[in-house]
Amino acid sequence: MGIFLSISGVINKRAEEVETSLRKFATNAEGGLLGEEVEEDHPNLAIISEHGQHTTVLYPNDFIEWDDASAFLSLDLQTSVFSFHIHDEDLWMFQLFHKGQLVSRFNPVPDYWQDVISDQELQSWQGNAPEIVQYVSGLSAATIEKYFVRWDDLGEEDKAYPDDEFEYGDCWQIVDFMAKLGMEYPIDEEGNVYGRVYKLWTKQLKLEDD
Numbered sequence: 001m002g003i004f005l006s007i008s009g010v011i012n013k014r015a016e017e018v019e020t021s022l023r024k025f026a027t028n029a030e031g032g033l034l035g036e037e038v039e040e041d042h043p044n045l046a047i048i049s050e051h052g053q054h055t056t057v058l059y060p061n062d063f064i065e066w067d068d069a070s071a072f073l074s075l076d077l078q079t080s081v082f083s084f085h086i087h088d089e090d091l092w093m094f095q096l097f098h099k100g101q102l103v104s105r106f107n108p109v110p111d112y113w114q115d116v117i118s119d120q121e122l123q124s125w126q127g128n129a130p131e132i133v134q135y136v137s138g139l140s141a142a143t144i145e146k147y148f149v150r151w152d153d154l155g156e157e158d159k160a161y162p163d164d165e166f167e168y169g170d171c172w173q174i175v176d177f178m179a180k181l182g183m184e185y186p187i188d189e190e191g192n193v194y195g196r197v198y199k200l201w202t203k204q205l206k207l208e209d210d
Contacts, residue, residue: 015196031205045060051183
């Protein structure tokens with residue numbers, strides 16, 4: 001089994017605000033959010049990290065409510081929130097919510113779950129840089145537009161942008177995209193954590209004993 005990863009990228013909000021809102025989501029979902037030192041492999045580990053103007057939430061590995069949580073944060077905080085996901089190391093994708101409403105999304109392999117999907121469904125996942133920059137201040141369409149290609153339509157280009165670390169077809173390209181938005185992945189290659197760690201649980205994701 002490959003990597004399953006989910007992150008909320010909260011635009012123009014401080015970590016304290018995001019923590020309060022996420023705790024509200026968890027409580028509504030019959031769970032909780034507790035600031036507590038836990039090991040990196042703990043099944044309830046969540047990380048809230050503030051970088052520049054934005055804040056990210058890295059969810060536990062088995063947390064499956066990333067879109068619901070992102071939509072909740074967006075509505076509760078009245079802001080824009082990216083719901084990022086890596087699926088089984090096969091692809092990365094996101095949905096963007098603004099004040100609780102879905103406004104844009106991207107998946108480089110839109111027919112991953114279905115061999116045949118409608119043209120309308122394909123179009124809905126193609127990404128729209130001019131649309132997205134409306135929700136991220138200081139961002140230009142030219143900075144992100146090259147990410148929005150279907151991986152099965154690729155030519156000879158290896159990377160979206162020369163300064164990227166990861167190539168097309170690599171699920172970790174999501175880190176390069178996040179960097180363009182002014183966000184960072186909260187764990188470095190040595191396993192160091194940037195941000196505060198928590199235990200997060202809901203009715204669907206049970207709280208495990210240490």
